[in-house]
Amino acid sequence: MKRIAVDMDEVVADVLPKFLTLFEQFNGRRPSEEEHLGKKLYQLPGGENLRQALFEKGFFADLQLIPGAQAGIQTLMDQGYEIFFVTAAQEFRNSFEDKYDWLLRHFPSISWKNFVFCGDKSIILTDYLIDDHAFNLRTFSGKGLLFTAPHNISETEFTRVNNWAEVLAFFEQENLANGAR
């Protein structure tokens, strides 16, 4: 059975709206999309304090789902793929329980056996990795897919998927290439 590692933040869990709200609280305005293309919001002038929020209990507890993520994961499972959620949680001690509960709540059909909290994703052995960070794909031993987020918009090194419909389209091609599943 082929295995797919799926990143959490900005692939299934939508961090950006929360950061936009925080930016507005600090600065009295929302940044335009042009301002933060190619960057993380905390790299903008006025965004210096945003990253601190990641260390607080509760930050990851109530993130919205990325559109299409639940149905997309279910479709891949129906096609016979095994899904692992692989998140670089280890910088954020206070995120563990929030992330765990979030996964159980939104993806009840995936066992805790398939949750991985790590720091360096180069240690992950799966056939595919879907991630919004090029640096994770660069050290990955399998086939990497770059899930579009504003910060990675100028990356050209990896197969890009703009949304979950494009993830499924990619795997339709893989299924054809690998013969009938």
Place this chain on the structure above:
Amino acid sequence: MKRIAVDMDEVVADVLPKFLTLFEQFNGRRPSEEEHLGKKLYQLPGGENLRQALFEKGFFADLQLIPGAQAGIQTLMDQGYEIFFVTAAQEFRNSFEDKYDWLLRHFPSISWKNFVFCGDKSIILTDYLIDDHAFNLRTFSGKGLLFTAPHNISETEFTRVNNWAEVLAFFEQENLANGAR
């Protein structure tokens, strides 16, 4: 740089004394070593309730170190190995913060980037895995070492290391086989 994944419980963190104390609290006596050779304590008559303790906050917070673990890990790092702690924490939501703090306290020279909390260790890509469970070694893609614990005493399938001195002796041989490091 070669990478070694090191399990926590019964390899660097000593769970057994705590279970023996709990068994005594429940049953008014300690089990003899013969009683629990080849078994987990919670598989003994009278041990049925022990496993529940793993789900409680604090269980993993104050475990003693396995003798030689700190010095052994340091020696392997000095020899040029990269160490990852890989623990099957995911069954136990309440263990995450305890295990994280325990690692930071006892192994301050190893970054959180090298801590992995997972369920199924077959997802781990390293050159070596030191673990007390044969089922983890069985699905591992690299070279597995079985670290002796009473429960695994009759396993014969893997290279056995009885203590940290034997871990270091094993890697001395590896170093020789791989040429001067």
